[in-house]
Amino acid sequence: MGALKGSYAGDGSHVDSYYAASANASPERPALSGNTEIDVCIVGAGYSGLSTGLHLVEKGYKVAIIEGARVGWGASGRNGGQIVNGLNASLQTIKVRYGQDTANFVAGLAQEGGEIIRERIKTYDIKCDLKETNVFTGLTKAHMDELEARMKLWDSYGIKNQEMLDKNQLRDHVNSDLYEGGLIDHSGGHMHPLNLALGEAAAFEKLGGIIYEMSPVTGVDTDAAKPVVKTRDGQLTCKTLVLCGNAYLGHVVPTLTSRVMPVSTQMMATAPLGEELANSLIPGDGCVEDIRYILDYFRLSADKRMLFGGGTVYGGTDPKDIKAKLFGNMVKVFPQLKGVQIDHAWSGNFALSFSRVPQMGRIGNNTYFAHGYSGHGVTGSHTFGRILSEAIDGDLTRFDVFENVPWYPFPGGRALRVPYSMMGSWWYALKDRLGV
Numbered sequence: 548m549g550a551l552k553g554s555y556a557g558d559g560s561h562v563d564s565y566y567a568a569s570a571n572a573s574p575e576r577p578a579l580s581g582n583t584e585i586d587v588c589i590v591g592a593g594y595s596g597l598s599t600g601l602h603l604v605e606k607g608y609k610v611a612i613i614e615g616a617r618v619g620w621g622a623s624g625r626n627g628g629q630i631v632n633g634l635n636a637s638l639q640t641i642k643v644r645y646g647q648d649t650a651n652f653v654a655g656l657a658q659e660g661g662e663i664i665r666e667r668i669k670t671y672d673i674k675c676d677l678k679e680t681n682v683f684t685g686l687t688k689a690h691m692d693e694l695e696a697r698m699k700l701w702d703s704y705g706i707k708n709q710e711m712l713d714k715n716q717l718r719d720h721v722n723s724d725l726y727e728g729g730l731i732d733h734s735g736g737h738m739h740p741l742n743l744a745l746g747e748a749a750a751f752e753k754l755g756g757i758i759y760e761m762s763p764v765t766g767v768d769t770d771a772a773k774p775v776v777k778t779r780d781g782q783l784t785c786k787t788l789v790l791c792g793n794a795y796l797g798h799v800v801p802t803l804t805s806r807v808m809p810v811s812t813q814m815m816a817t818a819p820l821g822e823e824l825a826n827s828l829i830p831g832d833g834c835v836e837d838i839r840y841i842l843d844y845f846r847l848s849a850d851k852r853m854l855f856g857g858g859t860v861y862g863g864t865d866p867k868d869i870k871a872k873l874f875g876n877m878v879k880v881f882p883q884l885k886g887v888q889i890d891h892a893w894s895g896n897f898a899l900s901f902s903r904v905p906q907m908g909r910i911g912n913n914t915y916f917a918h919g920y921s922g923h924g925v926t927g928s929h930t931f932g933r934i935l936s937e938a939i940d941g942d943l944t945r946f947d948v949f950e951n952v953p954w955y956p957f958p959g960g961r962a963l964r965v966p967y968s969m970m971g972s973w974w975y976a977l978k979d980r981l982g983v
Contacts, residue, residue, distance in 0.1 A: 556763070562620075565893075566741035567624070569739070569742075569848075575617075576614075576758045576760040576761075578759055579613055579780065580780040581780075582781065582783075582784070585610065585785050586786050587610045587611070587788075588610075588785035588787075588788050589611070589612045589789040590791060591790070591792045591795075592613075592618040592620075592758055593619060593621050593744065594747075594925065594929055595931060596612050596789070597612070597748055598747070598928060598932020599931075599936050599939075600612050601747055601932070602932060602933050602935075604751055604754040610757070611783060611785075612757070613764060614759065614760050614762065615792075616760065616761065616763075619740070619741045619744030619745060619748075621896070622924060623740060623741075623744045624740060625741075625893060626740050626925060627740075627814065627834070628854070629681060629736075629834040630738065630925060631732075631834075632657050632732060633657045634903070634921075635920070635921035636902060638700055640903075641653050644902070645953075650704075654706065657704075659930045660929040661734060661926050663932075663933060664925075667746070667747060667750070668743070671753075673742070678737050679735075679736045680731060680733055680735055681732040681736060681737070681833055681835075682731050682732075682833050682836075683729055683731075683835075683838055684726040684835060685837070686725060686727060686837060690837075694838065697709075697730065698710070698711060698730055708733045709731065709733070710730070710731055710733075711728065711729075711730055712730065713728045721829060721830075721835050722828055723880050725879060736833070736834070737846050762780070762781070764777065764778055764792075765778060765779060767788070769802075773913070774788035786913065788914040789915045789935060790914065790915070792918070803910075806906060806918070806919065806956070807906075808899045809899075810859050810897055811895065812859055812922070813858045814893055815874075815877075815893075816889070816890055817884065817888065818888040818890050822851060824883065825847050826851075828847075828853070828881050829845075829847050832847055833846070841858065843856070843876050843877075845877070853884060855877045857873060858872050870889050870892045898919050898921070900919030901956065902953075904919070904921075904952060904954075905920045905931065906918055907934065915939065931949075
């Protein structure tokens with residue numbers, strides 16, 4: 548296939564990742580062509596769009612999803628596959644910024660995304676290697692204090708699935724000398740993210756939903772009485788439009804461009820390690836992440852590869868050598884992997900909001916959007932998809948809470964958002980290195 552005209556996605560194929568190499572069979576859908584109409588049009592076939600669409604078709608709506616590449620091409624098919632509860636911003640931060648009522652509200656849905664994922668997997672028999680537990684690790688005494696404060700804070704909101712692990716207890720879950728201890732979230736977990744997206748797409752289509760692939764959006768008219776989405780070869784008119792392009796929406800909707808910044812993160816997959824070595828490294832078979840500002844995150848795949856990620860590049864560009872960027876970090880955690888072969892290395896963008904709180908809102912009366920999960924999109928997107936579907940179906944109760952949460956532009960606007968964020972990351976990286 549040649550490059551798609553006006554596309555951010557080359558020829559639209561999935562990137563050369565472990566996930567693409569191990570993806571379940573999925574049909575190639577046709578591109579949008581000609582003029583058509585439908586009740587609800589969703590831009591973006593990632594988790595936000597698929598979650599919203601699946602909830603709506605379950606309610607009986609006629610829904611079409613327009614995707615510029617293939618289903619799950621963006622962050623939804625490339626991420627760490629970790630089911631991490633909560634938002635990027637802590638409950639304490641939300642309380643200080645927005646008040647106790649908003650913190651109570653957010654705490655009430657902190658675990659909802661993971662519950663939705665598990666329900667989808669069970670209801671639609673999605674084969675995506677679901678496994679349980681999520682472990683947060685600390686490298687310093689300060690990190691351990693931070694984890695204990697987190698556990699107590701969540702416990703105060705009635706979230707009681709977490710427990711502290713000292714250095715020896717952590718070895719039952721992560722067998723590394725690097726860490727002082729950790730915190731286990733028994734309601735966390737992990738899965739094959741691209742296969743989850745493909746399974747949700749299949750469920751959506753089984754219930755009557757339509758997906759147009761290879762259809763980069765070239766323009767959106769949100770001022771019309773019925774919003775119009777234009778692509779390379781067609782246009783779709785709808786009663787309600789939902790924008791779920793997130794980090795890959797680009798400049799198609801100028802109103803949203805300044806709200807978020809694309810940030811790339813990197814991953815790699817080793818060759819299969821074998822049962823004995825793999826299980827000696829992560830005996831609990833949960834997913835793991837440390838709590839530094841620029842963190843490492845890792846887990847075992849179903850075929851016992853180490854999937855290791857980390858790093859950030861503000862502005863969403865790809866580093867020249869992903870393996871070189873990540874390999875040393877992996878060996879610090881697990882020196883046993885010093886000579887291991889790397890079979891896949893890839894990068895992908897997530898959308899960062901300045902406040903680290905995801906955003907949901909409306910443009911005019913008939914266009915909704917959700918974006919800015921800031922690295923916590925696996926669970927957040929599933930929750931937001933449900934809330935968007937509730938709003939479109941007439942229940943604005945939860946939508947209104949998020950729509951009314953203030954959002955803040957990056958200092959200096961679009962021109963300075965990358966250097967500003969880089970300076971901030973350098974400061975926090977220094978604090979990580981100094982252990983303060």
